Amino acid sequence: xxxxxxxxxxxxQDGSLLLVQNxxxxxxxxxxxxxxxxxxxxxxxxxxxxxxxxESGIRVLRWAPSPCYEIDVIAPGLGWHLRVEVWQALDFxxxxxxxxxxxxxxxVRFVPAAEVHGxxxxxxxxxAEPMAEYLxxxxxxxESRAFGFHVEGERLRDITVTRL
Numbered sequence: 001x002x003x004x005x006x007x008x009x010x011x012x013q014d015g016s017l018l019l020v021q022n023x024x025x026x027x028x029x030x031x032x033x034x035x036x037x038x039x040x041x042x043x044x045x046x047x048x049x050x051x052x053x054x055e056s057g058i059r060v061l062r063w064a065p066s067p068c069y070e071i072d073v074i075a076p077g078l079g080w081h082l083r084v085e086v087w088q089a090l091d092f093x094x095x096x097x098x099x100x101x102x103x104x105x106x107x108v109r110f111v112p113a114a115e116v117h118g119x120x121x122x123x124x125x126x127x128a129e130p131m132a133e134y135l136x137x138x139x140x141x142x143e144s145r146a147f148g149f150h151v152e153g154e155r156l157r158d159i160t161v162t163r164l
Contacts, residue, residue, distance in 0.1 A: 001081055007048035008035035008086040010068055010134070011058055016110035017135070019119060020055045020098075023106050031119040032127055033086070034058070034108070044085055052089070056108045057097030064088040067144050069134060073126045075151035075159070086130070125149060125161045 010033060011018035019031045034055040038047035049060050064087060071084035098105050111119060113135055120128045126149045133145070148164035 001076070001079055003081045003083070005038045005044065006036060006082060006084045007038055007044050007051065008033040008084060009048055009052045009060065009089055010086060011052065011056070011060070011089040011092060013110050016112050017116055018056060018058065019109065019111045019116065020105045021107040022104045024104075029106060030123050030127075031111075032123065033131065035086075036102075045087065048085075048087055053094075054100050055098065055105045056094075057099065058089075058092050058094045060089040060092045062089070062091040064090055069130050069145040069147060071126050071130055071147045071149070073149045073151060075153075077152060077154040078156065078159075082126075084126070086134075125163065129163065 009018070018034060020034045021029055021031050023029055034052045035048055036051040036055070038044050045063055049063075052058055052060055067085040068088045069086050071082075071086070073082040073084070075081070096108050096110075098108055116135055117132055120131055122128075126147065130145070130147045150162045150164055151159050152162070153159035
């Protein structure tokens with residue numbers, strides 16, 4: 001079973017949330033918060049800061065003291081287990097620019113909160129549902145939320161996802 005950790009950033013400005021548009025291996029496009037895979041041995045917050053800078057040009061100067069929410073996704077048929085930490089940026093600087101060394105990010109912009117749902121609709125439930133709930137409720141720290149998902153199926157296009 002392949003296991004990895006991913007981190008995402010909630011970077012907000014004037015009622016808008018920073019989103020990046022990613023091109024996936026199958027050629028499809030989707031919108032997510034900036035972030036990515038945390039390298040083994042790399043502190044999560046350091047890896048997240050690196051990913052945000054590469055994907056958006058934004059340098060986070062201060063993070064919330066704990067993750068805003070965490071996600072645990074297990075997909076035994078696909079052979080993987082994913083752990084996600086989503087952190088809120090409290091202070092940041094910089095201008096929007098893409099310097100993504102992986103070449104995945106196609107666009108970056110601050111999206112008004114009312115428009116985010118339309119852009120994340122169709123993403124995997126473990127991406128869209130926690131983000132939508134955060135935007136609807138804006139819960140406060142340190143009371144982070146935990147989300148669990150179980151994925152059944154052996155091909156990503158044929159999966160069934162159950163929220164735990």
